[in-house]
Amino acid sequence: MGAKHFGARVKRLEDPALLAGRGRFVDDIKLPGMLHACFVRSPHAHALLRGIDIGPALAMAGVHAVFTAADLPAPMDRMPIPMLTPNPAIAAPRTQTVLAREEVNYVGQAIAVVVAESRYLAEDAAAAIVVEYDVLTAVGDCRAGIADSAPRAHSDLASNVIARFPSAYGDIDAAFASATHVFEEVLWQHRGGGMAIETRAVLASHDAAADLLTVWSGTQTPHLGRGTLADLLDRNIESIRMIAPDVGGGFGPKAIFYPEEAAIPAAALKLGRPVKWIEDRREHFLCATQERDQYWDMAIAVDGAGKILGLRGRMLHDSGAFVPWGVIMPYIAAVTVPGPYVVPAYALETIVVLTNKVPTTPVRGAGRPQAVFAMERLLDRVARELALDRAEVRRRNFIKPEQMPYPVGLLFRDGKPLVYDSGDYPRGQQAALELAGYDSFRERQRAARDRGRLIGVGIGNYVEGTGLGPFEGVTVRVLPNGKVAVATGATSQGQGTRTTLSQIVAEQVGCRIEDIVMTVGDTAAIAQGVGAFASRQAVNAGCSAQIAGEAVRKQIVALAARTLGVDESAIDLEDGNAVATTGNKPTVPFGELARLAQGIPGVSLPAGQAAGLAHTAYYTPPQAAYCSGTHVAEVEVDHLTGGVKILNYAVAHDSGRVINPLIVDGQVQGGVAHGIGNALLEWMQYDDNAQPLTTTFADYLLPMATDVPTCAIAHVETINPLNPLGVKGAGEGGTIPAAAAIIAAIEDALSPFDVHFAETPLMPERIVAALRAAGAYEETFAA
């Protein structure tokens, strides 16, 4: 057997090309005769379209075409983009059409597309297109939008409330009636973006000879995208190939299907030339989906020892103008609240509201950061009111490892009962507290205060449903040149999918990791695929790689045994060779076996020999895999400026068996950075008319290298008993509890002033305002 790959810090196979500037992102692809597109977008959040004058634009030099909705092929000229996650709870399953026909419902909604010789000329022509609007009142705030008298986000709908559903179990009234204490919190988490550094991108080319439409898209879900495009073009999926080449970050917003992914292929078909569109950053702020924006009114009932008796409340979810991903996010949020704690009774009403903002769909965390923020802030409140240590309150409420598998009492988004498969939450918290030096923190805090410095500590715990089905596939095939081809419907936007799947296959098949030829993100490589979201690929594609690899290993062993004339038990596979362990130890390389397995034209294969050395597996997980973790943040706050510096950040993370610690650490660290952005910096602001106010990186701040400390990370591995690798997801856990831990730490640092925070992002000006209201400066400036 060759090198042990599974569980090792294997360096990434993706890196050399990317480091040398030889990556291949969509905008790096140049096709002969390629034209360039620019979209005309609504400047209004809500308006009726009265007319479009494309004449002057069409007459401009270098302009090949202008498409409005009426110029698109059927059925996409009128057909709303299909919703991939339907749910009977949705009263108005609104999705947008590719180009707006009669009404626009958010700033940035696409109305027309110009195709020209260059991007520069396309932008010139787009600016020359005149659209007449009747501006309508916009719904800018979901709290106002639920009133019967509120204006409507869509003029033909009777209500902005498109879904209302309960998440409940236990006797909630009895829990609150018997409680020693009841505490209430009103919480809000802002709307932010995925903000991948590569914006969205689409290139389409139609090969008329083969009638094959090839679409390159910076997407997380090429197989799903191909299916949607086929519906919109009324075309067989076999005549569409969608490729996600190198993709410069995903983080959720690139998982959905966008209008541009249909309009650009339609233009390429009509013009008979390749057409490329690259989103600019302003468009990304306006049109790429965003997330969070939930308002929570919560109450917690506890006994005298701080043990939870019940939780109840109401959550408003601002869905934006459409629901392309259904009500998945508010649903996930609603069922994530109980987390790692024993919550005997729970009742949450979720109300999903349409507004005139860009739609919300999952962004790293997908509803969970909001739920964890609500739960953890409530527990901090309990600790404060009962004068208990924050870690101790959590300890008293943890689900114990011996209670696994633990049924929460709710259904998860996959329709299955929400049952935690495994986990050791007390051990996880303890590991994080030790990394953070929690036991000595109060001493450090006192010493810092003696020197005039305000430092604080905060804890955030979470449980995250990851690894969702339905499936992901992997094909493993030995090639006649001895290489091992691996194809998967899984995709990569930086997660190291190639490397982790190669580790699994190399170990199973017995080849060198560098002899694996991997294809990800290409619908031509494997029949079925789903893609990257819900931290699902290590579970789904990882297990398929294991199963396919095992199957091919057996095929190789069987054929090698016959070829070398030894028992199967006497065959070892090593570095791409089958080696007999008996006799004079003859060897046969994989390539020769692959040629044998192809057979000889006209000659029957020997009995028991299948065609080729290949296997495709589609692992279908029985339910979600529940990963968990604890974050401990230590911050310093400058009470005069409201500035926050994160001093130390400790993470204990349980994603089951770790395939590659290098990559999982990177996922955790990157996720924390995103959470720091959510907690302190990133705020997509709109005015009352739903007009976006933050559309550059100068207005909307991303975390910089000076904002994000290097985390101390501990892996607490509890093996997932429900899949053959024992793995759970790892992509989002870094983000989920970060805001809860950081805001708690800020509050702790400022505890001398008794200020309370229940919202993110917590900007310096908000901290100063709270301190001013608390009278913090009277003493300072009087002295």
Added chain:
Amino acid sequence: MAKQATRITVNGKSHARVVEARLTLADFLRHELGLTGTHLGCEHGVCGACTVLLDGRSARSCLMFAVQANGCEITTVEGLSPNGELSVLQQAFMDNHGLQCGFCTPGMLITLTELLRENADPSEQDVREALTGNLCRCTGYAGIVKAALDAARQTRDGSGA
């Protein structure tokens, strides 16, 4: 649109082109010369993905026109490993997981190439401050900072040459 004759030396090779005055340097490198390693993430001078060396100093290629670089020497990410072998810094990125999607990476490499040339023994804080002009959404910067310090150490030791 007015065109101008422009001569720019990129990675040691001189290129003469007649280009529109409004063509950005980034688009010139990417689309005129096919050097697509230089990336565009915001086109308003914040994200730093498009950073190149202009006469040895880091510059945003999205914020200047190609004609403004007339007569200048440019180094892009492709120029950091001219023989196809990764530089010490590039190898340190690989060793320390300094990249995930790789989109911001070219700008990071250019910025750090300049830093390490000017400061052979930077502190962690020096590295972080040098990187404030480059945004990364994937890594949380830890691997990048570690890579820069590792490359500096190797270069000082002569072990990475």
